[in-house]
Amino acid sequence: MEQQDYLELLSQKFPTISQAASEVINLKSILNLPKGTEHFLTDLHGEYEAFNHVMKNASGVVKRKIYDVLGKTLSRNDINELASLIYYPEDKLHLVKEREANLSDWYEVTIYRLIQVCRDTSSKYTRSKVRKALPPDFAYIIEELLHEDEYRFNKKEYYNKIIDTIVGLDMADDFIISISTVIQRLTIDHLHIIGDVYDRGPGPHFIMDTLIKHHSVDIQWGNHDILWMGAAAGNRSCIANVVRICLRYANMDILEEGYGINLFPLATFAMTAYKDDECSKFKPKMSSSDIVPDSSIDLLAKMHKAIAMIQFKLEHELILNHPDYDMNDRLLLDKINYEEHTINVGGVVYKLNDQTFPTIDPKEPWKLTEEEKSVIDKLRYTFLKSEKLQKHIRFMFAKGSMYLKYNSNLLFHASIPMNSDGTFKKIKLNGVECSGKYLLDNLEQWSREAYFGRENKDNSTDILWYLWCHQDSPLFGKDKMATLERYFIDDKTPHKEHYTPYYTLVNDEKTARMILAEFGLDPKKGHIINGHVPVKTRKGESPIKANGKLLVIDGGFAKAYQSQTGIAGYTLIYNSYGLMLASHEPFESVEKSVNEGMDIHSTLSVVEKVVDRKKISDTDNGQKLKKQIYYLEMLLSAFRTGVIKEKL
Numbered sequence: 001m002e003q004q005d006y007l008e009l010l011s012q013k014f015p016t017i018s019q020a021a022s023e024v025i026n027l028k029s030i031l032n033l034p035k036g037t038e039h040f041l042t043d044l045h046g047e048y049e050a051f052n053h054v055m056k057n058a059s060g061v062v063k064r065k066i067y068d069v070l071g072k073t074l075s076r077n078d079i080n081e082l083a084s085l086i087y088y089p090e091d092k093l094h095l096v097k098e099r100e101a102n103l104s105d106w107y108e109v110t111i112y113r114l115i116q117v118c119r120d121t122s123s124k125y126t127r128s129k130v131r132k133a134l135p136p137d138f139a140y141i142i143e144e145l146l147h148e149d150e151y152r153f154n155k156k157e158y159y160n161k162i163i164d165t166i167v168g169l170d171m172a173d174d175f176i177i178s179i180s181t182v183i184q185r186l187t188i189d190h191l192h193i194i195g196d197v198y199d200r201g202p203g204p205h206f207i208m209d210t211l212i213k214h215h216s217v218d219i220q221w222g223n224h225d226i227l228w229m230g231a232a233a234g235n236r237s238c239i240a241n242v243v244r245i246c247l248r249y250a251n252m253d254i255l256e257e258g259y260g261i262n263l264f265p266l267a268t269f270a271m272t273a274y275k276d277d278e279c280s281k282f283k284p285k286m287s288s289s290d291i292v293p294d295s296s297i298d299l300l301a302k303m304h305k306a307i308a309m310i311q312f313k314l315e316h317e318l319i320l321n322h323p324d325y326d327m328n329d330r331l332l333l334d335k336i337n338y339e340e341h342t343i344n345v346g347g348v349v350y351k352l353n354d355q356t357f358p359t360i361d362p363k364e365p366w367k368l369t370e371e372e373k374s375v376i377d378k379l380r381y382t383f384l385k386s387e388k389l390q391k392h393i394r395f396m397f398a399k400g401s402m403y404l405k406y407n408s409n410l411l412f413h414a415s416i417p418m419n420s421d422g423t424f425k426k427i428k429l430n431g432v433e434c435s436g437k438y439l440l441d442n443l444e445q446w447s448r449e450a451y452f453g454r455e456n457k458d459n460s461t462d463i464l465w466y467l468w469c470h471q472d473s474p475l476f477g478k479d480k481m482a483t484l485e486r487y488f489i490d491d492k493t494p495h496k497e498h499y500t501p502y503y504t505l506v507n508d509e510k511t512a513r514m515i516l517a518e519f520g521l522d523p524k525k526g527h528i529i530n531g532h533v534p535v536k537t538r539k540g541e542s543p544i545k546a547n548g549k550l551l552v553i554d555g556g557f558a559k560a561y562q563s564q565t566g567i568a569g570y571t572l573i574y575n576s577y578g579l580m581l582a583s584h585e586p587f588e589s590v591e592k593s594v595n596e597g598m599d600i601h602s603t604l605s606v607v608e609k610v611v612d613r614k615k616i617s618d619t620d621n622g623q624k625l626k627k628q629i630y631y632l633e634m635l636l637s638a639f640r641t642g643v644i645k646e647k648l
């Protein structure tokens with residue numbers, strides 16, 4: 001667009017000299033405010049309660065703020081009580097009402113403290129941004145209280161009067177709930193989810209609902225997310241995997257209640273086809289709190305095996321259809337000797353732990369039976385028709401990407417394909433050979449085409465399955481996904497999945513810097529931030545690698561993995577003072593947090609401190625604002641020279 005045309009357009013939004021000038025003043029003052037706080041979470045794996053809690057406590061930042069503001073005057077117990085009120089105001093109010101003798105006093109003291117904390121959290125923002133974050137019902141009152149200093153002469157009485165009136169009018173509960181939400185909202189300016197929202201835990205759909213409502217979020221796709229994206233795109237292999245993993249962790253509710261997926265056809269098929277099979281290797285993994293009757297466990301195991309077999313057959317056929325994927329080493333159904341009950345994996349023969357394959361024709365073991373075909377077709381139909389699922393996945397596409405460059409940092413879930421000599425691995429796909437950044441850009445583009453253009457082409461969604469489990473997928477980063485081996489071979493040798501060369505190479509600072517440069521970032525300033533690999537703190541492993549250039553913060557939210565990691569993992573905070581790592585103890589429950597003021601115990605440690613406090617002008621958003629200022633100043637001079645007329 002011609003510059004003159006652009007300025008004309010801009011003048012419609014800022015029609016007069018004074019409007020354009022006041023916007024310049026506004027933007028320039030924003031540039032000088034401290035940079036907003038970024039919060040990084042990864043590998044949530046459906047653990048909605050723990051996710052919800054770190055969202056509410058902002059990985060320990062809310063409590064830190066309470067310390068900063070009220071630490072000198074409050075006991076540790078009072079601080080915990082105030083913190084749990086801010087996290088769970090409704091529940092906490094309920095409890096307080098049962099035990100407080102003088103409720104009015106409690107309300108007044110508490111409201112007073114909440115305002116102090118809220119004032120501190122809002123001090124980083126312009127009034128206009130704070131105003132936008134306020135709930136409409138209390139916007140005016142909260143604004144007054146935030147900007148009135150109770151110590152100022154003449155104002156003390158006015159200030160106290162407002163609080164008295166809130167309590168007197170029986171509005172205290174609503175007010176406390178509102179201001180607590182505002183504190184939570186203002187503590188974190190922007191949220192990054194570095195992949196794997198889905199699988200293993202019971203509430204990925206609740207997490208997605210929360211993310212959709214969040215004021216500012218981005219997502220870097222994880223291998224488990226792309227699997228669900230493939231399923232929502234109608235890819236049969238992805239659908240079978242998704243259903244299998246739900247059954248493996250007894251999470252039928254996600255499918256049935258969360259997404260309205262009908263599992264009935266699979267259940268009736270499994271009950272007949274695996275009638276005489278105990279399916280003992282397919283009993284669901286459950287946590288101690290899951291209550292599932294034995295009869296259901298039995299049915300779940302049958303369904304689990306039935307869908308696993310459907311998955312193996314579909315994947316076999318997909319690999320046969322895709323010589324370009326070069327995955328023949330993953331063709332295993334034809335390596336089973338169905339009479340001798342053995343399997344040949346990579347030239348080694350292993351004993352099978354299962355002899356019952358009622359749906360397999362040894363001559364064409366990858367062919368689905370008519371019943372299996374009907375089951376997967378019906379599942380596919382409901383996946384495509386599920387409005388809720390499609391809404392969640394569209395959000396994944398809208399806010400998500402293969403990687404993200406944000407304020408000099410490079411965020412991606414797992415890895416970059418590399419050769420062991422430290423160069424980027426060239427991958428040939430769709431007739432294009434590419435590596436490094438270009439590879440990730442192409443994969444992202446093809447993923448979007450696969451979902452949004454799925455009506456047009458056959459097999460076009462297979463790329464989403466490729467991204468789930470191929471050894472060259474940046475989202476996976478292992479040499480194979482040994483699912484069949486893990487179910488059917490007791491010997492653990494062939495279960496081993498090896499990480500790709502990225503994982504050794506990137507520990508070297510030089511490689512980490514090279515990757516940052518490949519993505520157009522300044523290696524001096526930037527960091528790589530990954531999830532995907534649980535950090536084994538128990539074994540002394542650190543999440544800070546490559547001399548501080550790489551941070552691996554697999555959140556360890558997944559309960560199934562906490563015995564390996566030893567903690568509930570890490571999250572990261574990046575505020576105007578620098579980068580801070582929060583390590584969390586496992587989350588107990590909302591009740592404990594409310595009743596006993598018990599938090600996830602989070603330890604904040606500084607990873608990197610900046611010399612000068614970072615301002616918005618130092619951020620990516622600051623660059624955008626500077627550009628806007630540049631054009632507004634051009635507009636001003638165009639007004640003043642008469643090139644463009646004011647619109648009065």
Ligand SMILES: O=P(O)(O)OC[C@H]1O[C@](O)(COP(=O)(O)O)[C@@H](O)[C@@H]1O
Pocket residue numbers: 196200223224478481482483497532
């Ligand atoms: O322990 P589970 O749930 O059976 O999953 C094991 C599978 O999950 C994977 O680790 C992938 O999941 P992550 O992305 O969470 O690591 C595979 O490599 C492995 O085959």
Ligand SMILES: [Mn+2]
Pocket residue numbers: 196222223224413414475532533
């Ligand atoms: Mn992962």
